[in-house]
Structure formats: C-alpha cells, structure tokens
Amino acid sequence: MKNQVGPPVTGNDFFGRKKELMQAWDLLDNGNHLLLPAPRRVGKTSFVLQLRKDAQKHDWKAIYFNVEDGSDETGFMRMFVDALKKEENWFKKSAKNTFDSIGKIMSSLEAEVEVQGVKTTLKWSNAAKSDLKRELEKLLEDTGKCLIIIDELPVLLSRLANIPEGKGRVGDFLHWLRSFRQNPDSEIRWIFCGSISMDTFAERLGITKTINDLYSFFTGCF
Numbered sequence: 023m024k025n026q027v028g029p030p031v032t033g034n035d036f037f038g039r040k041k042e043l044m045q046a047w048d049l050l051d052n053g054n055h056l057l058l059p060a061p062r063r064v065g066k067t068s069f070v071l072q073l074r075k076d077a078q079k080h081d082w083k084a085i086y087f088n089v090e091d092g093s094d095e096t097g098f099m100r101m102f103v104d105a106l107k108k109e110e111n112w113f114k115k116s117a118k119n120t121f122d123s124i125g126k127i128m129s130s131l132e133a134e135v136e137v138q139g140v141k142t143t144l145k146w147s148n149a150a151k152s153d154l155k156r157e158l159e160k161l162l163e164d165t166g167k168c169l170i171i172i173d174e175l176p177v178l179l180s181r182l183a184n185i186p187e188g189k190g191r192v193g194d195f196l197h198w199l200r201s202f203r204q205n206p207d208s209e210i211r212w213i214f215c216g217s218i219s220m221d222t223f224a225e226r227l228g229i230t231k232t233i234n235d236l237y238s239f240f241t242g243c244f
C-alpha cells in the first residue's frame with residue numbers, strides 16, 4: 023500500500039470505510055439517491071470510486087464522471103454521454119441509433135449561429151431538454167440497475183451561474199436532473215459529490231427544492 027497524499031485513492035491504497043460502504047449499498051438498494059456533502063479532502067471521490075469498483079459484486083452497473091472542466095449544460099451532457107459510450111457492452115445494438123440521435127441534438131446545441139452580428143450557440147431549449155431526456159431514458163432502460171456517479175457538479179454549475187441569466191439556467195438544469203429521479207420504475211440511482219457541497223450551493227441560489235429528494239450521506243466528519 024502506498025502512503026499517498028493527493029489524488030483520490032483506488033485499489034489497495036483504499037482502506038477502511040467498510041461500514042459506510044455497506045450503508046451506501048443498503049440505501050441504494052432501498053431506492054435512495056445520494057448526496058455526499060462532506061468537507062474537503064476527506065475521501066469522497068475515493069469512496070465513490072470504490073462504490074463503482076464494488077458495483078458488480080452488488081449486482082449493479084456503475085459509471086463515474088467528473089464534470090469540473092465543464093462550463094454549461096451541453097458540456098455536462100458531453101461528459102455524461104462519453105461515460106456511457108465507454109460501456110458499449112451494456113447496450114443493445116439498437117442503442118447505436120439512440121447515441122446517434124443524442125449526437126445530433128448535441129451538435130445542434132453546439133452549432134454556432136449569428137444573432138445580430140454576434141456568434142453564439144443555441145440555448146439549452148425546452149425542446150432539446152425533453153428530446154435528450156427521452157433518448158437518455160431509452161438508453162438507460164437497457165442497463166438495469168445502474169449508478170450514475172457525478173463528481174464536482176457544483177463547480178460546473180458555479181461557472182454557469184456566473185454568466186448572464188446563468189442562475190435561472192442552473193435551477194432549470196437541476197430541475198431537469200431531478201425529473202429523471204421522479205420515475206418510480208427507474209432502476210437508475212444518482213450519486214453526487216464534490217469539493218463544493220451541492221446543498222450549500224443550492225441553498226445559496228434558493229433552489230434547494232431541486233435536490234431535496236437526495237439522501238444526504240455522511241454529514242459531518244467522514
């Protein structure tokens with residue numbers, strides 16, 4: 023075992039947390055979505071990477087992606103879709119068409135248009151949002167029990183909140199993510215963690231309603 027300070031630890035370098043891991047699987051099996059609001063550098067990323075590693079043993083699939091380099095909704099989606107594409111053996115052959123449809127919607131969102139002489143990209147419109155949701159749900163139907171682990175979302179959202187009309191977009195985006203969690207038949211569970219706590223962030227923006235369905239796991243010292 024390396025005594026390593028710095029990046030998240032995996033494999034033999036990861037130790038302890040047995041009780042917390044068992045609790046997390048129990049909560050997930052009981053239908054909860056998790057929020058890890060622990061303070062900085064306590065091992066959140068290492069912990070969720072261990073959950074991903076153990077997923078198969080618990081009869082779950084799992085993807086992990088870190089969105090700290092993203093700056094908006096489309097950036098988030100790119101990273102989500104890339105993470106799903108890496109797991110091509112999870113999906114039926116027909117999923118290729120769904121990935122293609124998602125690709126088309128994404129390209130239309132990223133295409134530059136000129137409005138009054140200024141180059142801009144198209145808005146994350148309601149139509150695009152519902153099309154993407156429909157296509158993503160179609161894809162995720164194939165996976166069965168699946169954890170979607172998202173690291174550092176508040177970093178991306180803080181960036182988005184700082185642009186004109188950004189705060190509203192953050193609220194809309196968190197509502198959109200919440201809408202996936204409202205389907206009682208879904209076998210998808212979402213886990214959020216990061217170096218900025220999502221609950222503090224949402225509270226500051228007055229949008230705690232968008233995340234109040236998440237189970238806050240390990241408050242205090244982890």
Ligand SMILES: Nc1ncnc2c1ncn2[C@@H]1O[C@H](COP(=O)(O)OP(=O)(O)OP(=O)(O)O)[C@@H](O)[C@H]1O
Pocket residue numbers: 026027028029030031035036037038039061062063064065066067068069216217
């Ligand atoms: N289970 C563990 N076993 C061994 N070392 C650990 C464990 N968890 C965390 N560490 C140590 O703590 C450091 C920080 O871990 P990690 O990056 O997972 O924390 P974090 O809470 O995600 O941090 P940040 O808030 O910066 O995102 C690691 O570099 C490692 O040295």
Ligand SMILES: [Mg+2]
Pocket residue numbers: 066067068173216217
């Ligand atoms: Mg981390």
